Amino acid sequence: MTLFIQQLFNGVALGGVYCLAAIGLTLVFGVLRIPNLAHGSLYMLGAYVTYFFLTTVGVPYVAAIGIAALILFVLGVLLERLVFHPLRNSPHTHHMIAAIGAMFFFQAVAQAIWGADFRRMETPISGSLRILGAEISAQRIVIIVTAVVVLSLLTWFIKRSIHGQTIEAIEQDRTGSALVGINPAMVSMLTLGLSALLVTIAAGLVSPINLLSPTMGDSLNLKVFAIIILGGLGSLPGAIVGSFALAIAETMTSTYISSAVGEAVAFIVLVAVLAIKPTGLFAKAVQR
Amino acid sequence: MNALKNPRILGTLAVLLIIALTPVAFGDENYIMRVITVGLCSAIAVYGMNIILGFTGQLSLAQGGFFGIGAYTVGLLTTDFDWSFWQAFLVGVVGTSAIGYLFGLIALRTKDEYFAIFTMAIGFIIYLTISRWESVTHAHSGVNNVKFPEAGDLIDFSNPTAMFYLVFIILLACVYVTYAIRRSSVGRTLLTIRTSEDLADAIGVNVGLSKQLAFAASAFFGGIGGGLYASVVGFIGPDAATVDKTFEFLMFILVGGMGTVAGPLVGTMIVTFLFELFQDFQAYRFIVLGPIIIALVIFAPRGVVGYLGGFIDKRARKRRIGSARKDGSTPAGTPSSADAAGHRGAPADTITTTEEKK
Amino acid sequence: MTLLEIRGLGKRFGGLDAVKNVDLDVQEGQITAVIGPNGAGKSTLFNLIHGFYRPTAGTVSFNGRDITHSSPHNSVNGGIARTFQTTHLFDDSTLLENVLAGRIVRSKSNVFDAIFHTPRHRRESALNQDKALEALDFCGVAEFRHDLASNVPQEVQKRTAVAMALATEPELILLDEPAGGIPEEETTDFGNLIRSLPGRGVSVLLVEHKMSMIMGLADTILVLDHGQKLAIGSPAEIQSNPDVIRAYLGSTKDEEN
Numbered sequence: 001m002t003l004f005i006q007q008l009f010n011g012v013a014l015g016g017v018y019c020l021a022a023i024g025l026t027l028v029f030g031v032l033r034i035p036n037l038a039h040g041s042l043y044m045l046g047a048y049v050t051y052f053f054l055t056t057v058g059v060p061y062v063a064a065i066g067i068a069a070l071i072l073f074v075l076g077v078l079l080e081r082l083v084f085h086p087l088r089n090s091p092h093t094h095h096m097i098a099a100i101g102a103m104f105f106f107q108a109v110a111q112a113i114w115g116a117d118f119r120r121m122e123t124p125i126s127g128s129l130r131i132l133g134a135e136i137s138a139q140r141i142v143i144i145v146t147a148v149v150v151l152s153l154l155t156w157f158i159k160r161s162i163h164g165q166t167i168e169a170i171e172q173d174r175t176g177s178a179l180v181g182i183n184p185a186m187v188s189m190l191t192l193g194l195s196a197l198l199v200t201i202a203a204g205l206v207s208p209i210n211l212l213s214p215t216m217g218d219s220l221n222l223k224v225f226a227i228i229i230l231g232g233l234g235s236l237p238g239a240i241v242g243s244f245a246l247a248i249a250e251t252m253t254s255t256y257i258s259s260a261v262g263e264a265v266a267f268i269v270l271v272a273v274l275a276i277k278p279t280g281l282f283a284k285a286v287q288r
Numbered sequence: 289m290n291a292l293k294n295p296r297i298l299g300t301l302a303v304l305l306i307i308a309l310t311p312v313a314f315g316d317e318n319y320i321m322r323v324i325t326v327g328l329c330s331a332i333a334v335y336g337m338n339i340i341l342g343f344t345g346q347l348s349l350a351q352g353g354f355f356g357i358g359a360y361t362v363g364l365l366t367t368d369f370d371w372s373f374w375q376a377f378l379v380g381v382v383g384t385s386a387i388g389y390l391f392g393l394i395a396l397r398t399k400d401e402y403f404a405i406f407t408m409a410i411g412f413i414i415y416l417t418i419s420r421w422e423s424v425t426h427a428h429s430g431v432n433n434v435k436f437p438e439a440g441d442l443i444d445f446s447n448p449t450a451m452f453y454l455v456f457i458i459l460l461a462c463v464y465v466t467y468a469i470r471r472s473s474v475g476r477t478l479l480t481i482r483t484s485e486d487l488a489d490a491i492g493v494n495v496g497l498s499k500q501l502a503f504a505a506s507a508f509f510g511g512i513g514g515g516l517y518a519s520v521v522g523f524i525g526p527d528a529a530t531v532d533k534t535f536e537f538l539m540f541i542l543v544g545g546m547g548t549v550a551g552p553l554v555g556t557m558i559v560t561f562l563f564e565l566f567q568d569f570q571a572y573r574f575i576v577l578g579p580i581i582i583a584l585v586i587f588a589p590r591g592v593v594g595y596l597g598g599f600i601d602k603r604a605r606k607r608r609i610g611s612a613r614k615d616g617s618t619p620a621g622t623p624s625s626a627d628a629a630g631h632r633g634a635p636a637d638t639i640t641t642t643e644e645k646k
Numbered sequence: 647m648t649l650l651e652i653r654g655l656g657k658r659f660g661g662l663d664a665v666k667n668v669d670l671d672v673q674e675g676q677i678t679a680v681i682g683p684n685g686a687g688k689s690t691l692f693n694l695i696h697g698f699y700r701p702t703a704g705t706v707s708f709n710g711r712d713i714t715h716s717s718p719h720n721s722v723n724g725g726i727a728r729t730f731q732t733t734h735l736f737d738d739s740t741l742l743e744n745v746l747a748g749r750i751v752r753s754k755s756n757v758f759d760a761i762f763h764t765p766r767h768r769r770e771s772a773l774n775q776d777k778a779l780e781a782l783d784f785c786g787v788a789e790f791r792h793d794l795a796s797n798v799p800q801e802v803q804k805r806t807a808v809a810m811a812l813a814t815e816p817e818l819i820l821l822d823e824p825a826g827g828i829p830e831e832e833t834t835d836f837g838n839l840i841r842s843l844p845g846r847g848v849s850v851l852l853v854e855h856k857m858s859m860i861m862g863l864a865d866t867i868l869v870l871d872h873g874q875k876l877a878i879g880s881p882a883e884i885q886s887n888p889d890v891i892r893a894y895l896g897s898t899k900d901e902e903n
Contacts, residue, residue: 035401037408086586092400093347097542098585100349100535105578112572218531222412225405233401260420267416270409271394278397465761472760472767473746473753473774480736480747487734490696492722492751492814505757605740608792 006134007255008248013140015247016147020202021220022227022239023154024195030171030234031191032084034092037099039199040221041106042079044214046072046200047207048110051121061124065204069197076196080189103217110214123208143205150201151240158236167191171234219263226270232279295600299593300463300550307557308456311449321448322520327560328455329517334540334552335462336509341538342547343475344502345482346399350391350407351537353414354507356529357384358514360418363431363524373437373519380515381508388507392500399485403499411531419526430525434518445519455516459553462509467549478502479547539577542584545591554593649674649709649818649849650695650726656703657687657694664690665873667704672818672866677840677850679860681884682870683893688853689731691870692820695851696728697721708818722751727816729807731823731853737796741806744795745781748813749774778813784846785809785839801828801836808839812848819843821852825859833859861885869893 025039049071053064083098128137158164166187210216227246231238246266254262307328314320333355340348361380365371371379391410398406418425425431436445443450469475477498480488485495518524527533536559544555566573584591590598650672657665665687672678680688693699695706697718705714708724716724727748736744753774759767782788785805790798795806804824811819824840825833837859843850854860860867861881869876869890877887884890 029401035405037404083582083586090585090589091345093341093345093404094585094589096347096401096404097538098582100538101578101581101585103578104532104535104574105582108572108574108578112575219412222409226409229402229405264413264416267409267413271406271413274398274402274406275394278399278402465757468760468763469757472757473750473755473770474757474760476743476747477750479739480750483736483738484734486698487736488747489718490698490722490728490730490734491748491810492719492727494719605792605794 002133003255005132006136007251009131009134009136009140009144011248011251012244013143014206014251015244016143017202017206018224018227018243018247019147019240020150020205021199022224022231022243023151023236024198025224026228026231026234026236026239027167027171027191028195029228031167032080032088032188034084034095034099035225035233036084036192036195037096037221038079038102038106039195039224040217040219041103042072042076042196042217043199043203043220044110044212044217045075045106046196047121047203047212047216048114050200050204050207051114051119051212054121054124065201068204069200072196072200073193076193077189079196080192084192085185085188103221107214107217114212114214116214119212121207121212125208137209139205139208146201146205150198154198163187163190167194219266222270223266226266226273229270230273296549296597299596300467303550303554303557304460304463307553311452315449318448321452323560323564325448325452325455325520326517327556328452328459329513329520330537330540330560331513331553331556332455332459332462332516333510333513334537334544334556335466336506336513337537337541338466338546338548338552339469339478339509340502340506342541342545342551343469343478343482344499346395346499346502347404348407348503348506349404349531349534350388350411350414351506351510352531352533352535353411353529354384354388354510355514355517355533355537356414356418356526357387358511359518359524359528360425360431360514361511362515362518363434364425366435366519367431367433373435376435377437377515377519381511384511384514385504385508388510389500389504391507392503395503396496396500408531411529411534415526415529415531418529425526428526430523431518432523434522434524436519451520455520458512458516462512463549463553466552470549482547539581541591542581542589543591545594545597546589548591548593548597551591551593555591558592647674648672650851651707652695652704653706654704655691655694655701655706657690657699658702663873665694665870668868668870668873668875670868670875670878672849672851674817674849675844675847676865677844677852677863678866678868679864680851680853680868680870681855681857681860682876685872686870687873688870689822690873692728692822692851692853695721696726696820719751722814722816725815725817726820727811727814727818728820729804729811729822729824731826733800733803733807733827735795735803735806735810738794740792740794741782741787741798741802741809742778742791744806745778745809745813746774748781748810749778751814752777777815778809781809781812782806784812784842786835801832804828804836805839812843812846816848818849818851821850821854823853823855825854825856837863 021039021043025036028034028036046068049068050064053059053067054061059067079102083102084095087095087098123139125138125142128135129141158168167190170184170187223246227242228239230246231242246269249269250262250265253265310324311321314324333351336354337348337351340346358380361383362373362376365376365379366373395403395406419427421427436451437454439445445451445454477493480491480493481495481498488495514528517528540556540559541552542555543559544553545551562577563573566576588595648671650670652668652670655665655668656663668691680691682688690699694701697713697716697720701714705712707713708726711724713721713724736747753770755764755767755770779788779791782791785808787802787805787809790802795803804827808821808824821840825836828836833856840850840852840863864881866878867881867884868878869884871893876893877884877890879887
């Protein structure tokens, strides 16, 4: 029972990380109509930039994540402007190919600066709490709390602020919103920047638990794609539910079956979902 | 022969001839021969990608995985199980195609981004299996001493030139198959799907089945390329099945020209040459190549062969339009708008239709 | 003989009936028209017949065979071709290539025939070429065969769409507003093309807005209103039907903007 509670907490913490990563990706899909295959590499860069500020520069942990998030925001904006914007009228295969180009570029850059070896980010938050007999590390609690706070802020941003409302409007109706004077180009940049910012927070939070490497984004990339396909591309609630569902499934199978199966859960889910419903489980039913 | 008057065919033959003659120039340089032969193996896999991406318009990110399955089947069967190369190769190719066919059962239901993500997952599952299933694949220790093809006393395939010609002949077959498909109603079927799945469906094309078969065909070529690759290099590791491999293939086809007959070969040769230029920076080459890929897809998405072909087509069409008008093959009473051909439309490889999105 | 038999056909989108309880018989060798105000469910009806939408009620049978749940490519294979309201063509291909695409469904040769250049492949390639040219010629656009579809005038595109449909060798062709977007002075020509279709063994079911064209063309007219059958009969009967006059003909002038 203790093990179960322990793993449940771990699952929820992991879910928080997936959530921050998946929300940005699903927003980008909703607004730009492209699957950003470079999302995982933004996560990886976010982790390294946080690492850089924390370890090399020596700023406090929270500040390091904050600075990294801002830097990645700018990078996200540039990615939209320089790569996706020029391709907005191209066949869909072209964006994906360009995104893969960006992904390999980011990985090569990270490898050139930080090397291919694994790096460890020292946990600035130590200690643990005992909850219901289970030992929960403080870092995981920080992850859960931060995820909840960031998600609430994001929801508030989307519902209340002008920029957020435009994102939502465009997600719902691209042509319609262009008619009412919203500038889709601006919103596209903002959305990609926001997704990079969110994924950096996720990376900064989880890095003290995991190791850093230039390819650390690859499997996360697939997992978040599995999540947003499960939740329906472009759906925010779907992404949140999908994140926690997948994370808990993953930790539980790792604990009770084997870690290899745990790692494969996301892909099994992905393949199964697409086999049952080729447009995602909770995607709006297409009238046929 | 009429075919020899076609500049496309002439061009392709010229490229093939140049490649066929490389051993004359570099026959003694084992390293160069090997680089070129490995390039040809990749080119074969790229021809597979051409069928699914170039003709059918679906981005498959599983090609590296299929290449890996082909390579590992040949690698493991000829070493741990001591099979002959040919037996292992046959099993590898058939097995890879079968896996492609089975995954195709799901892939046929997906389209566009779902197809790409689905195939990315397949590629990753294959890579995970190869790199983690240590008891069978030896994981990161890889497979050593993969056998050369056997040919009795006839040919010694440990000779790089002999191996080169074996791969080259199989590549020739792939080029021909691509050419034959492109011209047949099978090719027309795939191109129809690339342009618009709804319209294809509305004129009687079984979109799902065609996609599945195209996917299986791409796996088939991937298996051939991978199987030969294992024998050419003699040693394989999990990196033969990575997403990086898929990306290399993507780059080859993009530079050469998607959906063209000569594109995969031309692109592979050009980029292999570039890779060699950058080989001192191995790991960092994508710092340069990543942006190149992006620039290509933005500014020159049709590839070298695509642009040359477009130029040839345009001239041929002008000539034909002229003669069709002179024919007077039109029934009387049809209003003629001779000025219609005055404007150039979109280039042949950017895909658009007049249809409205449903 | 009844070629297409529709019984109680219906389609609900969400809570709304786009088409409800429609019965229709399309006779072989005839031209049958479906008319009705915008949003009356005409295009939905076509999509239901052709299999693009799945009906929520009723049956469709063709040549005595139930095709209610068959997909579009199966419908084409079975002998029902269609054209779209907004012309669907492969823009970057020539008209000939477009019409050749219509031959795919009648092609039996496979990859191996193509690779080994079998007699079947050669025979079929030649046949496809002939049939495609014949269809283009029949539709009066043979002279444009080497032009790109995006480069020819709208009327030529419309005719090519018909040629592409004819290339699939249908027994029945569904034309969704075939004359839409064509200048008024050319509609007569286009009407002649449609009128000549039964002569080559192709029955016609069409949706059209241009009333003058319909009245001179159709053998039977079905009037739809709000997804339901308002009236059915010969042009003369429809023109004198008080319900129709009230619901549709009275507002024709507004409809045609």
